[in-house]
Amino acid sequence: MHIECTINGNERSFEVSKSDLLLDVLRQNGYTGAKRGCDTGACGMCTVQIDGEPTMSCITPVVKADGATIETVEGLGTQDDLHPVQQAFVDNSALQCGFCIPGMIMRSKALLEENPSPSEAEVREALSDNLCRCTGYKKIVEAVLEASERMGEQTVAADGGYSCRCEDTGLEVDSRGETDR
Amino acid sequence: MSNENDPKPDGGTASHPEQDVTEFEDHPLEWDEPENNNLAPDERASVSQSAEKDDDPKLVTGQAKYTADYEKKFPDLAHAAVVRSDVPHGRVANIDTNDAEEMDGVHAVLTPWSDETPDAKYTSAGQSYPEPSPWDMNVLNEHVRYIGDPVAAIAADDAETARAAADAIEVEYEENDYVLDPEEAYSEDAPQIFGDDEVENKIVGHDYSRNRMSQIEGEIGDVDGAVDRDDVHVHETEWETIRQSHAQIEKHTTLAYTDEDDRHVLVTSTQVPNHTRRQLAHLFDIPIRDIRVSKPRVGGGFGGKQAMVVEPIPLALALAADRPVIYEATREEEFAGMRSRHPMKVRARTAVTDDGSIEAIDLYALSNTGAYGSHGMTVAGNVGSKPMPLYSKVPNARFKADIVHTNTPQTGAMRGYGAPQGTLALEGHLDEVARDLDLDPIEFRKRHYMEVGDLDEIAGMMGGEGAERRIRSCGLDECIERGMDAIGWGDIDQPDEEHRHRGIGMALSAQGTGVAGDELGAAQLMMNEDGSFHLHVGGVDIGTGADTAFIQIAAEVLGCPETDIVIKSSDTDVTPFDYGAYASSTTYISGMAVKKAAEDAKERILHWGSKLLEEPEANLETGDGEVYSEETGESVSLEEIGYEAAYGHDEREHILGKGTHCTEESPPPFAAQFADVTVDEETGEFEVNKLVVAVDCGVAINPGMAEGQVEGANHMSYEMAVSEGITFDDDGRSEVTSFGDYDWPTASETPTIESILVETHEPTGPFGAKSVAEVPTNTVPPALSNAIRETVGVRITDMPITPEKIRAALEDDE
Numbered sequence: 001m002h003i004e005c006t007i008n009g010n011e012r013s014f015e016v017s018k019s020d021l022l023l024d025v026l027r028q029n030g031y032t033g034a035k036r037g038c039d040t041g042a043c044g045m046c047t048v049q050i051d052g053e054p055t056m057s058c059i060t061p062v063v064k065a066d067g068a069t070i071e072t073v074e075g076l077g078t079q080d081d082l083h084p085v086q087q088a089f090v091d092n093s094a095l096q097c098g099f100c101i102p103g104m105i106m107r108s109k110a111l112l113e114e115n116p117s118p119s120e121a122e123v124r125e126a127l128s129d130n131l132c133r134c135t136g137y138k139k140i141v142e143a144v145l146e147a148s149e150r151m152g153e154q155t156v157a158a159d160g161g162y163s164c165r166c167e168d169t170g171l172e173v174d175s176r177g178e179t180d181r
Numbered sequence: 182m183s184n185e186n187d188p189k190p191d192g193g194t195a196s197h198p199e200q201d202v203t204e205f206e207d208h209p210l211e212w213d214e215p216e217n218n219n220l221a222p223d224e225r226a227s228v229s230q231s232a233e234k235d236d237d238p239k240l241v242t243g244q245a246k247y248t249a250d251y252e253k254k255f256p257d258l259a260h261a262a263v264v265r266s267d268v269p270h271g272r273v274a275n276i277d278t279n280d281a282e283e284m285d286g287v288h289a290v291l292t293p294w295s296d297e298t299p300d301a302k303y304t305s306a307g308q309s310y311p312e313p314s315p316w317d318m319n320v321l322n323e324h325v326r327y328i329g330d331p332v333a334a335i336a337a338d339d340a341e342t343a344r345a346a347a348d349a350i351e352v353e354y355e356e357n358d359y360v361l362d363p364e365e366a367y368s369e370d371a372p373q374i375f376g377d378d379e380v381e382n383k384i385v386g387h388d389y390s391r392n393r394m395s396q397i398e399g400e401i402g403d404v405d406g407a408v409d410r411d412d413v414h415v416h417e418t419e420w421e422t423i424r425q426s427h428a429q430i431e432k433h434t435t436l437a438y439t440d441e442d443d444r445h446v447l448v449t450s451t452q453v454p455n456h457t458r459r460q461l462a463h464l465f466d467i468p469i470r471d472i473r474v475s476k477p478r479v480g481g482g483f484g485g486k487q488a489m490v491v492e493p494i495p496l497a498l499a500l501a502a503d504r505p506v507i508y509e510a511t512r513e514e515e516f517a518g519m520r521s522r523h524p525m526k527v528r529a530r531t532a533v534t535d536d537g538s539i540e541a542i543d544l545y546a547l548s549n550t551g552a553y554g555s556h557g558m559t560v561a562g563n564v565g566s567k568p569m570p571l572y573s574k575v576p577n578a579r580f581k582a583d584i585v586h587t588n589t590p591q592t593g594a595m596r597g598y599g600a601p602q603g604t605l606a607l608e609g610h611l612d613e614v615a616r617d618l619d620l621d622p623i624e625f626r627k628r629h630y631m632e633v634g635d636l637d638e639i640a641g642m643m644g645g646e647g648a649e650r651r652i653r654s655c656g657l658d659e660c661i662e663r664g665m666d667a668i669g670w671g672d673i674d675q676p677d678e679e680h681r682h683r684g685i686g687m688a689l690s691a692q693g694t695g696v697a698g699d700e701l702g703a704a705q706l707m708m709n710e711d712g713s714f715h716l717h718v719g720g721v722d723i724g725t726g727a728d729t730a731f732i733q734i735a736a737e738v739l740g741c742p743e744t745d746i747v748i749k750s751s752d753t754d755v756t757p758f759d760y761g762a763y764a765s766s767t768t769y770i771s772g773m774a775v776k777k778a779a780e781d782a783k784e785r786i787l788h789w790g791s792k793l794l795e796e797p798e799a800n801l802e803t804g805d806g807e808v809y810s811e812e813t814g815e816s817v818s819l820e821e822i823g824y825e826a827a828y829g830h831d832e833r834e835h836i837l838g839k840g841t842h843c844t845e846e847s848p849p850p851f852a853a854q855f856a857d858v859t860v861d862e863e864t865g866e867f868e869v870n871k872l873v874v875a876v877d878c879g880v881a882i883n884p885g886m887a888e889g890q891v892e893g894a895n896h897m898s899y900e901m902a903v904s905e906g907i908t909f910d911d912d913g914r915s916e917v918t919s920f921g922d923y924d925w926p927t928a929s930e931t932p933t934i935e936s937i938l939v940e941t942h943e944p945t946g947p948f949g950a951k952s953v954a955e956v957p958t959n960t961v962p963p964a965l966s967n968a969i970r971e972t973v974g975v976r977i978t979d980m981p982i983t984p985e986k987i988r989a990a991l992e993d994d995e
Contacts, residue, residue, distance in 0.1 A: 032250040033243020035480070037430050038512040042920035045430060073243035086241040090233055093885030096893065097724020098240030099431045099480030105241060121929075128927040131920060133430050133481050134724055135889055136896030137928040138936075 003066035007031065008075025016062045022048070023057040025065075026072065033073035033102040037131070044130030047103035048072045054110040056129075073102035076109070084154065085109050088147035089140070096134035104130050108144045116155070117148055212653060212944040217738075217780075219942060219949060226804065227736040228948045231885030232743055235729040236478065236722075245478045248434040248450045249509055255438065259288050261498050261508035262343035264333035264350050265518055266325035269588040269913035270359035270372065273323050273332060273352055281346040286338035288502035290346070293321040293332070297501040299464040302381045305488040306555035306593065307453030307460075307761055309699050315394055315554040316381040320464065320493045325354070326374055326552035327590050328914050329518035336498040336506045359588035361913050363526075363549040366392040366587045374552065374586045384558045392586040394550055395558040399565070399643030402577030404532075407541035413532040416614045420529070420606040421979035422962070423906030424549075425522040425897075426923060427595055431480020432515050437495040438505035445496060446473045452486040452723050453761030458753050460489045461496060476751035482723035483897070484594035485520050487763040488555060516923065517915035520593030521907055523548045523560050525602040529610035532577075537620045539629050541577035542569060544606060548584045553591035557584040560592075562643055563599030568607045568959070570639040570849065571691040573631040573652070578639045588913050594763060596894065597958035600692055601901060608688035608963035609978065612970065622967070623661060626689055631655055631849075640693075640847075650697065653848060654941040654951065656877030657689065660853035663937050664875040668855035676859060683859045683870070686968025690852045690959040694943075694952035695766030697847035702771035703757030704778040706735060708786070708836035710827040712806065712819030713745040716778075719759025720771025721751045725954060726886040727767045731775045733882050734947050738779035739786070740803030741819055757841070765850070765952030768882060772947040774842040782838025789822045789836070846945040850952050851877040854895075854960030858968040865988030867969065872899065874957045875937035880949035884938055890954040891936035898961035899932070900925050903981050 004013045007026075014025055023046045026034050034057055037045030041059035048057050049071040050064065077083035082090065085108050095101045104127065111118060111126040118126065123144045124137070132140060222229060239245040252258055278290045291298050298321050306314035322330050333350055337343035358372035365371055368391070375389045386396030408415055435449040445467060451457055454474040462469045479486065495508040510519065530543040546564045550557035565580025572578075597604075615622040631637060633655050641649040665671075668685055675683055704718040716735055722728040728748045736743045750756055759771055783803060790808030791798045800812045809816035826834050857870040874895050881887035904924045908916045917923045936957075942949040962980055970976045975990035 027252075030253065031243075032246075032253075035247070035431070036249065036509070037432075038920050040512070040919050040921065043430060073241075077242060079238035079242055079244065082238070082241060089241050090237045093231060093234070093883075093889050095234070095237060095240055096726065096886075096889055097431070097479060097481045098236065098245055099247065099478075099724075101240055102243045124929040124931075128929040131430060131925070131927065133428055133483070133897075133925075134893045136892035136894075136934050137931050138892045138934050139885075139889055141928065 003062060005065045005067065006069045008071060018063060020062045021058060022060040022062045022065050025062045026057060031072045031074055035099055035102060044103045044107060045100055047106045047130060049106055049110055052110065052113065054107045071106070073105055076105070084150050085112065085147045088143040088150060092139050092143040092146060094135065094139040094143035100130060100132045104132065104140060108147065111144070112148055112151060116152060120145060214944040218944065225737065226740070227733040227743060228882055229880060229884065230733070231883055232729060232733055234726045234886065235732055235748060247431055247478045247480055248436055248448050249507070251436055251448055251477070252507060255505040257504045259336040259338060259498070259502050259504050259506045260340040260343045261495050261506050262335050262340070262347040263331050263494060263514070264347045264352065266328055266330040266332055267352070268325060268354045268356050269328050270374065271325055271354040271356040273325065274355040275353040276333065277351040278333065280349040281335060284342065284346050284349065286342040287335060287346045288504060289336040289498050291321060291334045291497055291501055293319065293323045295501065297497045299493060299497065301464050303460060303464055304382070304555050305490055307456040307487045307489060307763070308559070309760060310459060311382060313384065313559050314556055315384050317375060317379065317553050320497060324379065327588050329514070329590050330552065331494065334494050334498055336502040359913060361587050361589055361909060363547055363585045363587055367583065367585045374588065384554065393583055394554040394586055395561070395584045396582070397558060397562055397643060398581040400579040401638050401642045404541045404543050404577045404579040407532045407577045410532065410540065413534055413540050414618070415530065415532050416610065416617065417528065417530045418606070418610045418613055419978060420527045420609060422525050422602045422605060423901060423904065423980050424524040425595065425901055425906045426516055426917070427483040427485030427520065428515070428923060428925060429481035429483060429485050432510045432512065433486065433491045433519060434507070434509045435492045435495045436505065436507040437499040439499065444471045444473060446475065447492055447496060448475050448477060449492055450479045450486060451476055452482040452721055452763055454721065454751050454753050455719065455758055456761055457489045457492055461492060464493055465496065473754040475753070476721060479723040482762060483596045484598065484763065486723065487594040487761065488520060490519055512920065513918040516907060516917045517590060520591060522595040523550060523592040525549065525564065527564060527602055527606035529606040531610065531614055533614055533618065535618070537618055537625050537628065539572065539575045542572060542575050543579045544569065544603060546582040546602065548582055549587050549589070549592070550584050551587060551589045551591040554584070554586070555591060556594045560594065560599040564603035566640055566643060567600035567692055568603040568690065570637045571631060571689060572629040573635045573637045573639060574629045578642060580643065589909060590915065596897060597955050598764065600690065600955065601898065601959045601962065604688065604690050604959035605962040605980070609966050612686070612963070612967040613976065622687065630657055630689065650847065653945065654879055654943040655851060656939040656941040657851045657853065659939045660851055660875035660877055663939060664853040664855045664873050667873040667935055667937060668857055668871065670855070673857065680863045681859055681861050682972045683857070684968055684972030686856050686964045686966065686971050688854045688960045688963035688967060690854070690956050691849040692765055692952060692956040692959070693847040693849055694769045694946065695847050696764045698845045700760050700766050700770045701841065701843045702759045702774040703841040704771065704775040705757055706778045706782045706838040708782060708823055708826070710823040712741070712823045713747065714739065714741070716746050716748045716775065717756045718748065718750045718771060718775055719757045720767050721759065721762035723762050725767065725890065726883060727762065727771070729886065730768050730772055730882045734772050734775050735779040737948065738776060738783055741806050745806070765955045768950050769946050769952055770842055772882070772950065774840040776947045777840025777842060778838040780838070781840060782836055785834065785836045786819065786822055789826050790817055793817045793821065793825060844945065848943050848945055848951045850879070850956045852956040852960055854964040856961065856964040856968040858965065858972055860969060860972045860987065862973050862991055865984035865991065867984065867987065869932040869965065871933050871935065872961065873935045873937065874960060875939055876953060876957055877939045877941050878953035879941055879943035879946050879951035881938050881940065881953070882948065882950050887938055887953045888936045891957045892934045894954060894957035895934045895936070895961060896926065896931055898958045901980060902962040902965045905981055
């Protein structure tokens with residue numbers, strides 16, 4: 001079957017089987033930022049946003065994406081111009097191996113869109129569907145709280161409300177990051 | 182290679198047998214440390230800065246490549262699936278692969294008898310050569326020893342087809358009796374898991390008639406004599422630890438192919454590229470030069486990838502299918518078929534005088550190594566050789582371990598490497614002794630623990646003569662002091678409710694930094710004409726930030742910005758040799774190799790600087806991207822030097838630096854752990870209010886990354902204290918098959934962990950650094966057990982600590 005959706009601001013269409021899962025389709029089409037951790041929706045490595053909602057793509061039938069707006073980590077900042085959530089993770093030494101981080105960042109971004117000033121307990125609760133084996137969560141929680149502060153400041157400065165940079169970065173997905181320098 | 186290995190049971194402090202013992206028998210306290218290795222904080226430009234992790238930008242944008250992310254580069258890539266044993270112990274009587282072979286899209290089906298399946302024995306342990314682990318494994322097995330043992334493998338167009346083909350293979354087993362409990366396995370009449378002829382490279386103390394793969398023992402002084410004295414109290418306690426899973430979030434994944442030069446390439450998620458290359462050469466009878474092992478980004482290791490766990494299967498399939506093959510384990514396989522921490526029972530015994538002088542420490546461990554013996558002897562050795570030396574002033578010490586097989590999945594290296602099991606026993610035990618003798622638990626420890634200048638003989642007690650080490654840095658006093666402050670020792674409020682109580686427990690720990698006398702790291706540095714550098718290093722960054730630490734070390738020497746150094750690490754075709762990421766060695770061993778390489782390059786840079794500035798080299802120094810004269814203040818940029826060296830008229834040179842490092846040293850880092858807990862005496866429910874862990878890691882090359890290591894390790898340690906780990910049903914089938922079954926503490930279930938870095942200067946390490954990432958893995962189980970004992974008076978000795986166990990113990994007390 002044929003589905004159409006918007007991924008990171010780009011109109012995309014795919015030939016898929018009804019039983020295909022969104023994570024597989026994303027990864028086969030170059031969106032490899034979303035990671036495969038468990039295939040059972042138990043670890044959050046594959047988290048993307050569908051119409052704003054943080055969603056485990058490994059258990060989401062791709063048909064649910066038909067007509068939807070999907071945001072993946074590739075749609076946030078670039079390496080030279082990071083999104084505030086990405087920047088806060090970097091600045092707080094909040095990542096080690098990085099495998100959980102695309103999912104963790106999408107989850108954090110979704111949290112801050114819904115609740116721009118979360119408490120530490122709210123951050124910890126929101127991140128509890130996303131596992132991390134390296135950090136003990138402390139610096140991740142600190143990064144999300146700092147991102148919240150920075151984005152709050154941006155909102156004030158812009159006087160029109162913060163809007164996330166979820167538009168496409170303009171790169172061809174298949175050309176991305178073929179080297180691991 | 183059929184000789185038995187020399188006993189090097191500690192895997193962490195043993196010396197090379199061929200080394201001239203007298204050479205280091207008489208360690209001077211003073212180390213011949215170059216002046217540039219000991220920089221005051223204000224002299225450090227790159228070291229001690231929380232520099233941005235080199236790979237962070239690509240990691241946070243999803244651009245970084247892990248093994249599975251290379252799939253798209255191989256249009257004809259086949260996917261692998263593995264058929265695993267369904268019985269805990271038996272022999273494959275018949276295997277029917279016809280249906281699988283006839284399926285559309287199936288390219289290869291391998292059984293133990295296929296031509297492409299290696300039939301050599303090997304160990305998966307990624308250790309130095311010859312491995313101190315028995316060669317007791319086959320890639321695919323006729324004799325299966327646990328539910329999950331690989332029997333057959335398939336390569337097919339996609340993962341679904343491969344899985345379907347695997348399911349279509351029918352295996353009939355001739356079932357044998359099996360044994361799951363290590364104590365039962367050790368009895369005379371237990372089912373025998375290995376025939377004597379089924380193991381090569383046997384390890385000291387093996388007795389396969391009793392399922393014992395190894396027995397080790399070491400002693401200094403006279404423990405029995407001390408125990409028999411009239412003026413001592415003899416205390417004995419027994420402890421038990423869980424089978425913890427590494428649960429690396431990136432599963433074991435390997436992509437294997439043969440390139441246009443007929444060389445075999447493996448892109449793989451590993452901690453040990455060079456060991457893996459050597460082991461593949463052995464298994465497949467291919468020269469080392471024709472194998473290339475390349476490590477992309479790795480999604481966590483924790484020891485679970487200090488082993489060649491899956492690599493032979495995709496390589497054999499790639500050879501059979503004549504196309505690239507990727508094998509990405511399933512999460513179920515990760516829990517049931519890969520590696521885990523050795524579960525152990527550890528008995529601690531001490532002889533202590535009335536006034537609290539410890540005359541003897543005696544530890545005994547029974548380790549369950551599971552179906553195979555990888556890392557079995559060395560992990561057990563570290564149960565003694567890491568925690569016991571902490572109390573270097575105790576005159577008599579003994580450690581003994583039996584390592585036995587059971588029909589459960591095989592265990593392996595895991596962060597802490599035996600030290601967590603030993604630390605629980607020793608630190609829990611000392612807490613009990615202090616209570617019995619009414620001594621302050623901290624003062625009691627302080628009387629016996631190591632300090633600068635001590636000659637630590639306990640570390641060498643199993644490693645042969647001369648393996649003792651001199652302690653040159655020790656921040657234990659400050660770790661304790663700052664930890665006490667942070668936790669509020671002696672200054673906590675009790676809850677209002679009468680049935681709830683609050684208290685604090687503590688524990689100490691020491692680890693090593695690399696395997697003394699059994700490590701090698703190397704690096705090379707190439708200067709570009711614009712003054713930038715390429716740093717090639719064998720050291721392995723598995724997510725720790727090692728690449729960044731290497732860059733910081735090189736930048737400090739070269740006096741250039743970190744961004745001017747491009748690193749390439751862990752590709753056996755390109756980067757110099759390295760033993761790999763384990764034993765807390767990376768910063769210390771590989772980092773020192775980087776420092777030497779940078780110093781080597783710097784010598785040539787100063788030569789060219791001298792030429793351009795017309796000043797003697799002795800007057801010159803590097804800094805801020807320049808060579809400058811300390812006499813005249815004149816300077817020349819690294820870019821000018823780079824162009825002059827590459828394109829000059831009368832003389833030209835590619836500025837290259839090389840460094841290689843090995844050492845007999847393995848300085849201990851130290852940790853002081855504190856746990857603040859509230860317990861409900863009616864229900865046994867408890868809440869950990871806060872964990873504090875203060876660590877002496879020498880000079881932290883990157884404090885932000887070092888704190889991250891401490892917090893992550895402490896989280897893993899907390900899991901060891903409160904989670905079940907992997908458990909099995911009566912048939913030996915893993916009850917944990919998914920993250921949902923494995924109860925690791927989530928963000929909301931993890932207490933606040935406060936990490937404190939206590940700086941000391943370790944003269945043998947690069948810029949004063951020693952290790953950091955393992956020692957905080959050891960300490961939460963004893964600190965939490967001690968805190969609960971302090972709070973409600975009951976002692977939990979078998980992990981995990983649960984409300985049910987606390988309630989039962991409280992009821993027993995009544």
